[in-house]
Amino acid sequence: MSPSLVNAPARDGLLRKLSDVLVARRGLTLMLLLTPPALWLGIVYLGALLALLAQSFFSIDEFSGAIVREPSLKSYGELLAPANFDIIVRTFVVASLVTILAALIAFPIAYYAARYAKGRVKALFYLAVMMPLWSSYLVKVYAWKLLLAKEGVVGWAMHAIGAGGLLQAWLDAPLIGGPSLSVSYTGMVLVFLYLWIPFMVLPVQAALERVPATLIEASADLGASPAQTFARVILPLALPGLVAGAIFTFSLTLGDYIVPQIVGPSSFILGQVVYTQQGTAGNIPLAAAFSVVPILIMGLFLTLAKRIGAFDAL
């Protein structure tokens, strides 16, 4: 009889036996593979989240500063105090602006990359989008602070091309203006936009990449103008990507506490409040309650997105 696989001498008897068992019992293999990530998700991730949620129902004793470990809605009540509620609204507006602007800027880039760029140009596109992520976040933010400062490059360039008046008018405007770009909401939004744009471009590009060219031709063939094709075919099919990108830009802005500290006006943004409440103020329950706000906002956002059919094409 010719040497068969079954009779071949096993060099590593034990390993071989183990692989035979794993191949034969797929359930066991799956369990072995999934247990570590399940533990990670369950304990480290969900556990931390639940601990946070639990903390938010505690309150702080105003005289002693000690945490009262009894469930109450006191911390949530504090969120509605005018000073705190202002912060929530301000943060929400900044995050929305960053998200909308990111979508507007990212879409044409992503569309070009998905539909027209080929070969080397496409590689360059990925490089250009990803490269800002390679350098340190802090370096970039401080660089922007200098660029946007009163005597910074942006101001200098605006004056050089004779648009100094325009810049001044912008800075004089209420809310969006300030003494200089680096201490205005405009500057803050610009820096956020710069930081998070790759997180919008990539999912939108991935979504557009999955839209077959024949769908666009079919739409035109059936009599739809380019604007109609965009509204009825391209945009609905890109919506999952836009929503994914918006989740990134929105939640990253909601949680950030470093950018608003370096660039922008002195008024607080949500992340900064969480940072000070759990740090200097030692009010962990209020910090936890503040942290629940982004979770609620994202939950609402996703529900809304599902309502308008953003995930129908998935």
Next chain:
Amino acid sequence: MTDAAPPVDPTPAVSFRGVARHYGAVRAVDGVDLDVAPGEFFAMLGPSGSGKTTCLRLIAGFEQPSAGEVSIFGEAVAGVPAYRRPVNTVFQDYALFPHMNVLANVCYGLMVRGMARPERERLGRDALAMVKLAGMDRRRPGQLSGGQRQRVALARALVARPKVLLLDEPLGALDLRLREAMQGELKTLQRSLGISFVLVTHDQGEALSMADRVAVFNQGRILQLASPRDLYERPRTSFVADFVGGSNVIEPAAVNRWMGAARPASLRPEKIKLLAAGAPARDGVVVVAGVVRQVLYLGSVNRVEIACEDGARLVVAAPAALAPPAPGAAVRASFQRDDLHLMEPE
């Protein structure tokens, strides 16, 4: 050229005059003239890369010609974008919108033209009934089988009653039985609607069975434009004979020996008879001796392949009622001189 009768209507549904489409040095379409008559089922047949699909895209408006003129019902359509042309297309991959249900897909063309919902949904349901998909309105394209998707694509392209329907390999993705059933249905549909169908296919069976006239493409040019019968019986060149298939394509050398004309020729298998040994040859009949290489039983006939002594190869369709010769047997094949169809050199 042995064409079918030219179209009677003075304004053709689609007409090409010296149309060319070049991509750099590649001549995808290289000087094509053709007229599709109103109400005609017209097929463009050819191997991949022969320019047939580019011609279809030139009619649809997805491509613009590098030279020449395309007209639809007498109107030159140069510069007219796809969405303003009175033609609709059934795409090879169907191109159904995945985020819309079947009815919304079918009604899409009517919706973008601004038709009110009740009216367009009524027409959409009629179109779905026409392709035997009534009641499937709410399904998503992803929930349908290939054959059903094909019907939705057909309903969507026909609901706005285009003047010309373009079909790009519409049956390519279907299995054999479904394909044969759809061939019959498409033909019936085209007759009852009375609009021109332009079919692009690489399947000669599809082209011959459905079309009124067939244009055979190769390397961006039309080699022959004729009725299916003419194409089969009187192919113009050996490429056409080869591609349309079924016939024996005889080398010029062999034709020269048999008839004294150094041109390629085609000879239909059913025109050849196998002679009993010693039977006398008659006037006007060519007799070739050879050896049987292979016999295939095809039901109605036996397909007998013969290697002739002079080097030619012949396929003979021998009636199945007669006992076929055994492989390796010496036989004589005979055919009428007139049945040998002389073709033009390539």
